[in-house]
Amino acid sequence: MLSAIVLNEDQRDSEVYFARLRSIDLETCVEFIERRHTVKAGDRDEELELLFSDQHRINFREDIGSKPFWRLVILQNPGDQSTFTAAWFFHHALGDGGCGPIFHRTFLECLRTNASSRSVTEPSSIVTPPSTPLLPKxxxxxxxxxxxxxxxxxxxxxxxxxxxxxxxxxxxxxxxxxxxxxxxxxxxxxxxxxxxxxxxxxxxxxxxxxxxxxxxxxxxxxxxxxxxxxxxxxxxxxxxxxxxxxxxxxxxxxxxxxxxxxxxxxxxxxxxxxxxxxxxxxxxxxxxxxxxxxxxxxxxxxxxxxxxxxxxxxxxxxxxxxxxxxxxxxxxxxxxxxxxxxxxxxxxxxxxxxxxxxxxxxxxxxxxxxxxxxxxxxxxxxxxxxxxxxxxxxxxxxxxxxxxxxxxxxxxxxxx
CATH class of the missing domain: 3.30.559.30 (Nonribosomal peptide synthetase, condensation domain)
Incomplete structure (x- = not known):
C-alpha cells in the first residue's frame, strides 16, 4: 500500500536499477531509493511495478526475530524533496488490507506535525515503540x-x-x-x-x-x-x-x-x-x-x-x-x-x-x-x-x- 506519482521508463533499465534490492542485506526496515526519473501523473508506473515484484519475492521469515514483519521503502524523486513515494510492505498476519491506509494516515499526520513544529530536534535511530496493547486475535x-x-x-x-x-x-x-x-x-x-x-x-x-x-x-x-x-x-x-x-x-x-x-x-x-x-x-x-x-x-x-x-x-x-x-x-x-x-x-x-x-x-x-x-x-x-x-x-x-x-x-x- 503506498502513495505515489508515476513515470514510464525502459523496463530493462529498471530491472538493472532494482537488481541490487535482491542482493543487499537490509540493515534496517527502512530503505531510501532515488527514482531514475520524475513521475508523470496519469502514466503507468513501471518502476513501481518492478519494486512491487521485487518486494513480493522477499520472505518475511528471513531474519525472523530480529526484524518486524514490515518494510518501508521511500522512493525519492530526483532533485525534488517535496514529493516522494512511501511504499509500506507488511505481512498479512499483522492485519488485513485495510491496515495499509491506517499506516499512511498516521505517517501523514506525523509529517504534518513535524512540518508545523517550531522546534527542530536531531533525529534518533533508536525509536521506543508505544506500549499500547494490541487487539486480541x-x-x-x-x-x-x-x-x-x-x-x-x-x-x-x-x-x-x-x-x-x-x-x-x-x-x-x-x-x-x-x-x-x-x-x-x-x-x-x-x-x-x-x-x-x-x-x-x-x-x-x-x-x-x-x-x-x-x-x-x-x-x-x-x-x-x-x-x-x-x-x-x-x-x-x-x-x-x-x-x-x-x-x-x-x-x-x-x-x-x-x-x-x-x-x-x-x-x-x-x-x-x-x-x-x-x-x-x-x-x-x-x-x-x-x-x-x-x-x-x-x-x-x-x-x-x-x-x-x-x-x-x-x-x-x-x-x-x-x-x-x-x-x-x-x-x-x-x-x-x-x-x-x-x-x-x-x-x-x-x-x-x-x-x-x-x-x-x-x-x-x-x-x-x-x-x-x-x-x-x-x-x-x-x-x-x-x-x-x-x-x-x-x-x-x-x-x-x-x-x-x-x-x-x-x-x-x-x-x-
Missing part, C-alpha cells in the same frame, strides 16, 4: 458461528469432493497447483484511472443500482471470457474479501478505525459466459447487480457460515496447503477493493496524500489472478493486477488489462 473478537449443515457440507466436501463439492464443467481457474523449487517470482501490472474516469465509473455504478466492486468484477470477468477459448471455458468464479471490522467488539466497544486487525470474510460469485457479452457490446449491468446481491447476502450474515471460520479447525496449516499440490484451484480471480483512502483535510501549505496503490503478493495455492484496487487522495483509482510467473501467460494478462481499460473507457464515454 480475530477468533476472540468474533464468535464465528457455523451451522451444522454448513459444517457437514465442508467436511464431506473435503472427503468426497466429486459428490459434495463438484467442480463445474468448463470452469477456468488456471493451471493446477504446483510446488516448484525455487518458488516463482510475482509480477505486477498497474492500471491507473484518472480522477474524472473514477468519478464517472462510480456514478455510473450507482445509477445502475450496483457498486464499484461489482462493476470492476464484471469488467474482469468479461475480459477473461474475451481471451479464453469459448469452446473450453464458459464459467469463472470470482472471490473477494469482506471486512468484518464494523461488527467487532472489544471490551464491549466497537474497535476503532485506526486499530490494526485481521478481520475478513469471503464471498464468491460464479460468472457465466452467457451473462457477459463481449467487451465491445453493452455492459452487463444485470450481472453487476447480481454480484452486488451476492455481496450484500454475505454481509448480512455478519461472518456466520463463512469459509474463513473453518480455518480454526485446521490442525496443521502446512499440511493443509501442501495437500493442495496437484489439485485444481477453486477460484478464477480475486478482487480486493479498499475504496477511498481518506487522509483528512490539507492545510494547503503542508504534506498531502496523492496517488495510492494497493498490491498483494499472489498466493501459490490461490487464484491465478489477483486484482487489488484503491482510490487515493488525488481521486484516482488504481487497479493492481498481480500473478505468479508461469501461472498465467504475460500476454493473456496484458490482454485482460487492455480489455478492462476499454470497458471502463466505454462506460465513461457513455457518461460523457
Amino acid at each position: 480475530f477468533e476472540d473478537l468474533h464468535p464465528h458461528p457455523i451451522s451444522w449443515p454448513f459444517f457437514l457440507r465442508a467436511i464431506l466436501g473435503s472427503i468426497f469432493p466429486s459428490l459434495f463439492d463438484p467442480r463445474a464443467p468448463n470452469l477456468w481457474t488456471g493451471p493446477p497447483v504446483t510446488a516448484p523449487d525455487p518458488l516463482p517470482g510475482s509480477k505486477v501490472h498497474l492500471l491507473p484511472l484518472s480522477a474524472s474516469t473514477t468519478t464517472h465509473l462510480l456514478k455510473s455504478s450507482r445509477e445502475n443500482n450496483t457498486t464499484m466492486q461489482a462493476t470492476l468484477e464484471c469488467c474482469i470477468a468479461t475480459a477473461l471470457f474475451s481471451v479464453l477459448p469459448a469452446d473450453s471455458y464458459d464459467k469463472l468464479i470470482a472471490s473477494g474479501p469482506i471486512s468484518l471490522r464494523s461488527v467487532l467488539r472489544h471490551e464491549g466497544k466497537p474497535i476503532g478505525n485506526d486499530d490494526f486487525a485481521l478481520a475478513l470474510a469471503e464471498y464468491t460469485h460464479t460468472h457465466t459466459r452467457a451473462s457477459h457479452p463481449s467487451s465491445t457490446e453493452k455492459f452487463p449491468w444485470d450481472e453487476a447487480r447480481a454480484v452486488r446481491a451476492t455481496i450484500q447476502a454475505e454481509l448480512a450474515k455478519k461472518g456466520a457460515d463463512n469459509v474463513v471460520s473453518l480455518l480454526r479447525y485446521v490442525s496443521d496449516m502446512h499440511k493443509f496447503f501442501t495437500e493442495k499440490v496437484g489439485q485444481e484451484r477453486k477460484v478464477s480471480f480475486e478482487l480486493s477493493n479498499l475504496g477511498l483512502v481518506r487522509a483528512g483535510a490539507d492545510a494547503g501549505d503542508g504534506w498531502s496524500l496523492g496517488r495510492c496503490v494497493f498490491s498483494q503478493s499472489p498466493n501459490i495455492t490461490g487464484p491465478p489472478i489477483c486484482c487489488s484496487v484503491v482510490t487515493g487522495g488525488d481521486g484516482c483509482c488504481v487497479l493492481a493486477f498481480s500473478w505468479l510467473e508461469g501461472m498465467v501467460e504475460d500476454e493473456l494478462l496484458s490482454a485482460v488489462v487492455a480489455s478492462v481499460e476499454r470497458q471502463i473507457q466505454g462506460l465513461v464515454g457513455e457518461e460523457d
Whole structure:
C-alpha cells in the first residue's frame, strides 16, 4: 500500500536499477531509493511495478526475530524533496488490507506535525515503540458461528469432493497447483484511472443500482471470457474479501478505525459466459447487480457460515496447503477493493496524500489472478493486477488489462 506519482521508463533499465534490492542485506526496515526519473501523473508506473515484484519475492521469515514483519521503502524523486513515494510492505498476519491506509494516515499526520513544529530536534535511530496493547486475535473478537449443515457440507466436501463439492464443467481457474523449487517470482501490472474516469465509473455504478466492486468484477470477468477459448471455458468464479471490522467488539466497544486487525470474510460469485457479452457490446449491468446481491447476502450474515471460520479447525496449516499440490484451484480471480483512502483535510501549505496503490503478493495455492484496487487522495483509482510467473501467460494478462481499460473507457464515454 503506498502513495505515489508515476513515470514510464525502459523496463530493462529498471530491472538493472532494482537488481541490487535482491542482493543487499537490509540493515534496517527502512530503505531510501532515488527514482531514475520524475513521475508523470496519469502514466503507468513501471518502476513501481518492478519494486512491487521485487518486494513480493522477499520472505518475511528471513531474519525472523530480529526484524518486524514490515518494510518501508521511500522512493525519492530526483532533485525534488517535496514529493516522494512511501511504499509500506507488511505481512498479512499483522492485519488485513485495510491496515495499509491506517499506516499512511498516521505517517501523514506525523509529517504534518513535524512540518508545523517550531522546534527542530536531531533525529534518533533508536525509536521506543508505544506500549499500547494490541487487539486480541480475530477468533476472540468474533464468535464465528457455523451451522451444522454448513459444517457437514465442508467436511464431506473435503472427503468426497466429486459428490459434495463438484467442480463445474468448463470452469477456468488456471493451471493446477504446483510446488516448484525455487518458488516463482510475482509480477505486477498497474492500471491507473484518472480522477474524472473514477468519478464517472462510480456514478455510473450507482445509477445502475450496483457498486464499484461489482462493476470492476464484471469488467474482469468479461475480459477473461474475451481471451479464453469459448469452446473450453464458459464459467469463472470470482472471490473477494469482506471486512468484518464494523461488527467487532472489544471490551464491549466497537474497535476503532485506526486499530490494526485481521478481520475478513469471503464471498464468491460464479460468472457465466452467457451473462457477459463481449467487451465491445453493452455492459452487463444485470450481472453487476447480481454480484452486488451476492455481496450484500454475505454481509448480512455478519461472518456466520463463512469459509474463513473453518480455518480454526485446521490442525496443521502446512499440511493443509501442501495437500493442495496437484489439485485444481477453486477460484478464477480475486478482487480486493479498499475504496477511498481518506487522509483528512490539507492545510494547503503542508504534506498531502496523492496517488495510492494497493498490491498483494499472489498466493501459490490461490487464484491465478489477483486484482487489488484503491482510490487515493488525488481521486484516482488504481487497479493492481498481480500473478505468479508461469501461472498465467504475460500476454493473456496484458490482454485482460487492455480489455478492462476499454470497458471502463466505454462506460465513461457513455457518461460523457
